Amino acid sequence: MKPADELTRREFVGVTAVAATLSDAVANAATGPTPPNVHYSLIINGQTHEFDLDPRVTLLDLLRERLHLTGTKKGCDHGQCGACTVLIGGVRVISCLTLAVTQDGARVTTIEGMAANGVLHPMQAAFIEHDGFQCGFCTSGQICSAVAMLSEWGSGMPSALSPGGSAGELNDAEIRERMAGNICRCGAYPNIVAAIREVQQSTAAERAK
Amino acid sequence: MRPFAYSSPGDVAEAIASGGETGAKFLGGGTNLLDLMKMGVENPAHLIAIGRLPLAGIEEKADGIRIGAMAKNSEVAAHPLVAQRYPLLSQALLSGASPQIRNMATVGGNLLQRTRCFYFYDPSYKECNKRSPGSGCAAIHGYNRIHAILGASDRCIATNPSDMAVALTALDARIIVRGAQRERSIPIHAFYRLPGDTPEIENELRPGELITAVELPPQPAGRRSYYLKVRDRNSFAFALVSVAAMVEMGDNNRMREARIALGGVAHKPWRVAEAEEILRGREPGEAVFQQAAAILLKGSKPHRYNGFKVELARRATVRALLSASENG
Numbered sequence: 001m002k003p004a005d006e007l008t009r010r011e012f013v014g015v016t017a018v019a020a021t022l023s024d025a026v027a028n029a030a031t032g033p034t035p036p037n038v039h040y041s042l043i044i045n046g047q048t049h050e051f052d053l054d055p056r057v058t059l060l061d062l063l064r065e066r067l068h069l070t071g072t073k074k075g076c077d078h079g080q081c082g083a084c085t086v087l088i089g090g091v092r093v094i095s096c097l098t099l100a101v102t103q104d105g106a107r108v109t110t111i112e113g114m115a116a117n118g119v120l121h122p123m124q125a126a127f128i129e130h131d132g133f134q135c136g137f138c139t140s141g142q143i144c145s146a147v148a149m150l151s152e153w154g155s156g157m158p159s160a161l162s163p164g165g166s167a168g169e170l171n172d173a174e175i176r177e178r179m180a181g182n183i184c185r186c187g188a189y190p191n192i193v194a195a196i197r198e199v200q201q202s203t204a205a206e207r208a209k
Numbered sequence: 210m211r212p213f214a215y216s217s218p219g220d221v222a223e224a225i226a227s228g229g230e231t232g233a234k235f236l237g238g239g240t241n242l243l244d245l246m247k248m249g250v251e252n253p254a255h256l257i258a259i260g261r262l263p264l265a266g267i268e269e270k271a272d273g274i275r276i277g278a279m280a281k282n283s284e285v286a287a288h289p290l291v292a293q294r295y296p297l298l299s300q301a302l303l304s305g306a307s308p309q310i311r312n313m314a315t316v317g318g319n320l321l322q323r324t325r326c327f328y329f330y331d332p333s334y335k336e337c338n339k340r341s342p343g344s345g346c347a348a349i350h351g352y353n354r355i356h357a358i359l360g361a362s363d364r365c366i367a368t369n370p371s372d373m374a375v376a377l378t379a380l381d382a383r384i385i386v387r388g389a390q391r392e393r394s395i396p397i398h399a400f401y402r403l404p405g406d407t408p409e410i411e412n413e414l415r416p417g418e419l420i421t422a423v424e425l426p427p428q429p430a431g432r433r434s435y436y437l438k439v440r441d442r443n444s445f446a447f448a449l450v451s452v453a454a455m456v457e458m459g460d461n462n463r464m465r466e467a468r469i470a471l472g473g474v475a476h477k478p479w480r481v482a483e484a485e486e487i488l489r490g491r492e493p494g495e496a497v498f499q500q501a502a503a504i505l506l507k508g509s510k511p512h513r514y515n516g517f518k519v520e521l522a523r524r525a526t527v528r529a530l531l532s533a534s535e536n537g
Contacts, residue, residue: 097244102236165292
């Protein structure tokens with residue numbers, strides 16, 4: 001192992017995560033034997049992976065700790081911040097409150113799967129263009145959520161502001177309501193809204209051609 | 210999280226058989242149960258994932274509609290049968306949680322999310338009769354701003370956070386449950402319990418019983434409804450107070466029937482028959498709605514920090530009824 005001052009941040013987090021997992025295992029020894037692992041597969045960003053894991057593993061921990069897809073962030077780990085948002089079958093969910101085993105056979109898309117052939121997804125490009133972040137911690141979740149939100153809007157999904165279904169123009173109030181599951185503590189909301197608005201308008205214009 | 214055995218049965222009978230085992234819990238969308246397991250509040254020995262069961266359909270019946278217990282909150286809110294005939298339910302669902310959670314949370318799971326407060330959620334507080342029966346209630350002497358003003362006991366003052374259940378209560382929904390022996394249909398008002406001496410028991414489900422569906426009676430013509438939710442922020446927050454209001458208009462601008470259910474004020478959605486009866490045959494208007502609100506809130510018992518809820522609930526009730534009656 002390298003001296004601590006040569007460790008990258010990611011390596012440091014990895015080492016401490018292993019330590020935490022071990023202390024978990026010790027704590028659990030008191031509660032009886034660990035039930036058997038469960039076998040399942042997931043298609044993550046187009047690639048099939050097989051797992052044989054403790055059923056307690058959340059989709060979030062699986063992505064980060066097993067596959068090292070660390071773009072998906074662990075914010076609150078309790079479903080309140082949206083930083084861990086990913087798409088399952090194109091539908092946005094929070095991965096921290098999803099046990100990976102329950103999604104056997106599902107198609108998962110993370111922020112790492114958004115760009116195609118080295119070209120950023122239009123939502124990623126728009127976030128950069130509009131400066132839709134400061135620290136960046138919520139950004140992966142914001143982008144995954146925004147991509148799915150626009151497809152919900154396109155398919156007529158209602159919201160608290162339009163309970164009869166999406167119709168007309170996707171205005172800023174609608175964008176804010178429909179993005180309420182993603183918190184940004186830096187407060188980059190105006191720029192996030194601007195990025196989403198631009199993608200929605202350019203997609204609509206593209207369709208109208 | 211404590212270790213648990215995991216299974217994912219493919220048919221209802223198999224799920225119910227496993228559900229009867231000591232320590233077994235059904236897992237729907239997981240948005241409340243998994244969170245409580247992370248906190249060490251729920252510790253099932255066996256988790257039975259019911260996502261493979263064929264219980265997600267929403268269908269029309271001769272006498273109303275039937276919503277499968279595994280239908281997602283977002284699917285129910287968007288379904289034409291619900292959005293067009295029971296807009297109160299769509300509105301309530303859309304005011305709850307976040308879009309991601311609505312995409313995961315199921316109807317059955319929404320009904321069974323724990324009636325709770327932050328003392329219940331945090332095991333570092335030793336006192337909680339709901340979490341550890343007989344240990345006391347930290348909320349009664351603590352920071353009880355979000356807590357109950359009606360129907361509480363000296364054992365528990367937590368509130369049921371479901372918006373959906375408030376609308377379903379106003380709509381006279383029935384909860385369909387299946388056990389090893391038979392299927393039962395329970396009216397929602399009889400499904401939930403007040404805390405009394407046993408706040409740890411929140412509903413009438415028996416061990417092993419599984420919610421399979423929710424049924425809604427037909428909607429007569431002339432019904433107007435409104436769901437009003439008052440909370441600390443604009444979206445993604447529990448109600449301080451919510452109101453499901455419905456009026457059915459008859460001849461001469463007189464109400465044939467009215468229904469009012471309150472959320473955020475009690476251990477279960479709060480409905481009082483007398484408050485609705487005085488509206489029958491009357492014209493909609495602020496004065497008569499004030500009378501109804503006064504009856505609805507009779508016996509309110511606020512605590513140190515939630516006295517504001519009594520006035521808030523009164524005003525919200527009047528406003529929701531006015532909005533419903535203008536919602537032609």
